[in-house]
Amino acid sequence: MTQTNNTKPILIDGKLIAKTLKDEIKAEVAQLLDSGKRPPHLVAILVGDDGASQSYVKSKEKQAKEVGFMSSVYRFPDTITEKELLETLDFLNNDPEVDGYIVQLPLPKHINAKKVIERVDPRKDVDGFHPSNAGRMLLSMPAYLPATPFGIVKLIERSGIETSGKNCVILGRSDIVGTPMAVLMSRKGVDCTVTLCHTKTQNVKEICRNADIIIAAVGQPHFVTEDMVKEGVAIIDVGIHRIKDDSEKGYYVTGDVDFEHVAPKCSYITPVPGGVGPMTIVSLLTNTLKAYKKEIYD
Numbered sequence: 037m038t039q040t041n042n043t044k045p046i047l048i049d050g051k052l053i054a055k056t057l058k059d060e061i062k063a064e065v066a067q068l069l070d071s072g073k074r075p076p077h078l079v080a081i082l083v084g085d086d087g088a089s090q091s092y093v094k095s096k097e098k099q100a101k102e103v104g105f106m107s108s109v110y111r112f113p114d115t116i117t118e119k120e121l122l123e124t125l126d127f128l129n130n131d132p133e134v135d136g137y138i139v140q141l142p143l144p145k146h147i148n149a150k151k152v153i154e155r156v157d158p159r160k161d162v163d164g165f166h167p168s169n170a171g172r173m174l175l176s177m178p179a180y181l182p183a184t185p186f187g188i189v190k191l192i193e194r195s196g197i198e199t200s201g202k203n204c205v206i207l208g209r210s211d212i213v214g215t216p217m218a219v220l221m222s223r224k225g226v227d228c229t230v231t232l233c234h235t236k237t238q239n240v241k242e243i244c245r246n247a248d249i250i251i252a253a254v255g256q257p258h259f260v261t262e263d264m265v266k267e268g269v270a271i272i273d274v275g276i277h278r279i280k281d282d283s284e285k286g287y288y289v290t291g292d293v294d295f296e297h298v299a300p301k302c303s304y305i306t307p308v309p310g311g312v313g314p315m316t317i318v319s320l321l322t323n324t325l326k327a328y329k330k331e332i333y334d
């Protein structure tokens with residue numbers, strides 16, 4: 037579905053969609069508890085004192101509790117050795133009362149993050165970062181899907197954005213967002229023709245101007261400008277940046293898209309904040325409930 041420039045774009049309300057999904061999880065957990073079962077248990081491992089990581093983990097803990105999960109956070113100083121961290125993972129892998137856990141990234145430089153991710157039991161890998169889950173996703177087998185791409189697919193589905201045969205341009209090829217996003221958008225059932233752009237891509241503007249859907253995950257504020265998009269495009273903005281200003285707070289929050297100038301050309305667009313962000317944690321909760329029910333691996 038596309039619209040012309042004299043109609044307003046539809047703002048995709050990530051907060052509302054996330055709330056609906058959270059309410060569904062909450063109702064299912066309430067039923068489990070009513071039937072005398074224990075609640076699902078999600079653990080987060082936080083290493084060091086990075087401000088953004090602390091606030092993400094705090095939100096994950098809060099939202100897990102809101103849906104009735106048990107939620108624990110293991111905090112370690114950034115002096116923890118790789119060996120100690122791996123031993124903690126072994127402990128969690130063997131704890132039958134832990135359904136799923138995540139290791140908040142980034143990790144300090146002296147720890148090999150890939151080695152850590154590989155040590156997570158794939159059955160408890162609710163972040164969907166383990167090579168086993170990444171491989172299963174690639175093959176369209178049951179898998180824990182990474183939270184942000186999974187959340188974006190749900191946002192697109194629930195907003196009613198048409199995807200079949202559409203040109204989808206993904207900006208950014210990170211392991212966590214861009215690369216899995218390309219896999220999910222080209223899957224059977226979603227059926228987009230995907231172009232994955234990165235730092236070496238030539239003619240990004242032209243490629244974007246041909247897109248029906250743009251998923252921006254470059255990590256650069258206002259990377260997507262008005263001259264890069266066609267009328268009627270649907271845009272998902274994954275970026276989140278704090279820009280200093282003279283306001284009382286001292287900053288404003290914005291995404292990878294120059295919303296003010298781009299939005300009037302869009303059929304749909306996600307706001308920042310309130311678009312993709314709220315969906316990410318819900319995906320983690322969805323994965324944790326699946327882990328509890330042993331839906332992915334039996």
Ligand code: GUN
Nearest residue numbers: 138139140141142163183
């Ligand atoms: N750091 C940034 N995004 C994520 C995420 O989705 N999961 C984890 N574990 N760390 C992150």
